[in-house]
Amino acid sequence: MQQRRYLLGVLFLLTIISCKEERRNTVMSGEVFGTTYGVQYYSEDRVNFQREFDSLFQVINASMSTYQADSDISKINHNEAVTVDSHFQTVFNASKRIYEATEGVFDPTIGVLVNAWDFGPEGTIVALDSLKIDSLMLTVGLDKVSLKKNSVFKENPNTFIDFNAIAKGYGVDVIANFLERQNIMNYLVEIGGEIRCKGQNFENQKPWRVGVELPHFDAEQSILKAITLYDEAMATSGTYRKFKTDSLGNRYSHIIDTKTGYPSKTNLLSISVISKDCMTADAYATAFKAMGIEKVKAFTAIHPELKVFLIFENDQKELETLSLNNFPED
Numbered sequence: 001m002q003q004r005r006y007l008l009g010v011l012f013l014l015t016i017i018s019c020k021e022e023r024r025n026t027v028m029s030g031e032v033f034g035t036t037y038g039v040q041y042y043s044e045d046r047v048n049f050q051r052e053f054d055s056l057f058q059v060i061n062a063s064m065s066t067y068q069a070d071s072d073i074s075k076i077n078h079n080e081a082v083t084v085d086s087h088f089q090t091v092f093n094a095s096k097r098i099y100e101a102t103e104g105v106f107d108p109t110i111g112v113l114v115n116a117w118d119f120g121p122e123g124t125i126v127a128l129d130s131l132k133i134d135s136l137m138l139t140v141g142l143d144k145v146s147l148k149k150n151s152v153f154k155e156n157p158n159t160f161i162d163f164n165a166i167a168k169g170y171g172v173d174v175i176a177n178f179l180e181r182q183n184i185m186n187y188l189v190e191i192g193g194e195i196r197c198k199g200q201n202f203e204n205q206k207p208w209r210v211g212v213e214l215p216h217f218d219a220e221q222s223i224l225k226a227i228t229l230y231d232e233a234m235a236t237s238g239t240y241r242k243f244k245t246d247s248l249g250n251r252y253s254h255i256i257d258t259k260t261g262y263p264s265k266t267n268l269l270s271i272s273v274i275s276k277d278c279m280t281a282d283a284y285a286t287a288f289k290a291m292g293i294e295k296v297k298a299f300t301a302i303h304p305e306l307k308v309f310l311i312f313e314n315d316q317k318e319l320e321t322l323s324l325n326n327f328p329e330d
Contacts, residue, residue, distance in 0.1 A: 025203055032057045033168055034067070035192030041179055042186040042202040049178070056174055063087045064163045066111070076152050077160050083150045091163050091170050091279070092147050098166075098283045099142045102299070106287035107258040109140050111162030114256055117263060133261040140258060169235050169282025172196045176233075176278070189278075196233035196278045210234060215269040215311055215319070224311070224321075227328040233278035237285035238270040238311075255290050264290045267313045271296075274307035274327065281306075293322070300324045 024046050029038040039053070063085050065071045075082045084092075098106045113136055116128060144155040152161075163170075168191050175189045176196045186199030188208050197208040207228045214224040215238060237255075255264045271288045275281040284306055288296045293312060300308050308324040323329075 028053070033061070033065075033171060033191060035168070037189075037191040039175060039179075039190070040188050040201070041184050042199070043182070043184050047182070049182075052178065053175060056178060057171065059085070060087055060167065060171055060174065064091060064167050066162050066164065073161055073163065076154075079154070079157050082152065084147075084152060087170070087174070088152075089147060089150070091166055092152070094170075094279055094283065095163065095166055096142060096147075098280070098287065101303075102284075102287045102291070104141070104143075104258050105290050106165070106283050107140065107142050108161050108163050108165065109142050109145065109159050110256050110258050111164075112136050112139055112158070112160040113261045114162065115160070117256065137261045140261070165286040166279055166283040168192055169194045169233070169278035169280070172233065172278035172282075194233070194235045194278050194282055195229070197229050198231050212236065212272050212309060212311075213238075213270070225330050227330065229274070229328075232274050232276060233281045234272055234274045235278055235281035235285045236270060236272040237282075237289050255286065257290060266290070266292050268293060268296075268310060269313060269319075270311040272309040272327070275305065284308075297322075297324065 024044065025040070025042055026046055026048060027038070027040045028048070028050055029036065031037070061068055062071055064073045064087065066073055066077070068074060072082045072084050072088055076084075095106070095108050099108075113133070116132070116136055139156045139158040139160065141159075144159055145161065146153045172189050172191050172194050173196060175191075176187065176198070179187050179189070180198070186202055188195065188197040188201070188210075195210055197210075200207050201209075207230060209226050209228055211223040211226045213236070214222045256262070257264045266289065268289055271285050273281040273285045273288065275284070288299075288308065288310075291299065293310060296308065296310065300306055304325050306325060307327040309327040310322040310324070312320055312322070314320050
């Protein structure tokens with residue numbers, strides 16, 4: 001299971017479902033993908049889709065969970081022949097598109113280095129020499145992997161594919177798309193802090209409000225700003241919750257630089273990205289953390305469809321923020 005993550009400041013109030021028919025509000029929550037989820041939606045008939053949600057989560061895990069030994073992605077990583085489903089194909093194709101757009105900064109094949117640096121649920125920094133890292137880097141590169149019809153082909157049999165940086169956002173989209181197929185047009189779906197919403201919150205007759213968390217290295221939680229989302233998705237990626245410290249007290253981010261194989265060193269603490277779908281927002285939030293501020297500014301200048309909010313430390317170790325492409329104010 002993926003390390004459990006705190007909700008990244010989501011202002012998602014789990015409303016107790018009334019027995020009064022006129023409210024027609026349904027709220028559900030649970031655990032999935034190593035974290036928690038919450039879904040709130042308004043429908044003409046109060047319908048509980050728990051069974052359908054569980055089934056969809058199970059299918060996604062069976063396709064793309066690296067924590068399941070018998071999943072399709074695990075079999076591919078062990079060089080077994082697999083016919084992949086539409087979920088895998090959608091995420092693979094989106095990963096290819098974002099890999100190319102970011103010139104390889106976003107790369108699902110960097111997982112072998114993530115494993116080597118011991119960024120699992122437990123553990124300490126493992127001393128790696130440069131020769132070992134260089135050897136592992138020979139397996140990295142989504143350009144070395146192709147999808148032909150329903151089959152995946154790897155140029156290097158040791159290439160390890162890991163969709164954890166995009167699959168959670170995709171899971172949000174799967175649930176949102178399911179609700180829309182049921183003609184439900186007022187909902188909020190959240191998985192581990194990744195969010196997609198549509199319409200409005202009918203409990204208070206207002207648009208959906210979500211929050212961006214103030215970074216705390218001590219696991220404290222507080223909201224820096226609350227914003228309104230209109231038919232959009234938001235994902236947040238940060239270094240302040242998942243990091244390791246070596247014997248000298250150096251702090252290492254779990255984001256690995258795809259060019260060097262070493263943990264990224266950046267003053268960025270949190271990146272929130274708003275996009276039309278959560279899969280895209282999820283992937284870019286991860287990529288931007290590895291880019292650094294100046295490269296993010298240059299990238300978003302030619303990608304106005306991505307609204308971005310950065311929280312970072314300046315040279316005096318003070319927190320600063322930067323909004324790009326009209327990221328919503330409070």
